[in-house]
Amino acid sequence: MAFDPAGNLWLTEYAGNRIDVMRPGGHFQAFSLPGSGKAPTEIVAGPDGAMWFSEDGGDALGRITAEGQVTEIALGGSHLDPIGLTVGPDHRWHSKTWP
Structure with missing residues (x-):
């Protein structure tokens, strides 16, 4: 779970x-x-300003806006199973895959 800048809990x-x-x-x-x-x-x-999430079963990262608009970004493989996600100070995304 995480808060967005507007104070919404996701x-x-x-x-x-x-x-x-x-x-x-x-x-x-x-x-x-x-x-x-x-x-x-x-x-x-x-x-x-959007929320970003990992899809363990979808082999993708996702983006969702406050209005609920979802965009999925495929990671380009199968069984990658991303389970973690963070953004660095350089605005690059980092995700842990399983295993």
């Missing part, structure tokens, strides 16, 4: 194939990911 639902957000004031929203079996894991706030 959560991944590994088995639920979705990203959830709890907004200030308690408003809850759930955004289903396209397809099935994506298994989102880590989520972090990106320098572009």
Whole structure:
């Protein structure tokens, strides 16, 4: 889970194939990911204002806006299973794959 700059708390639902957000004031929203079996894991706030997440089952990284617009970026292989994600000070993304 991670906060965005607006104070929204973002959560991944590994088995639920979705990203959830709890907004200030308690408003809850759930955004289903396209397809099935994506298994989102880590989520972090990106320098572009969107939230970025890893897809353990999707061999991809994902980007979701505050409005729920999802973009997926394939990692170019199979069974890469990214399980961690962080952005460095140079705005480069780093992800751990399994195993």
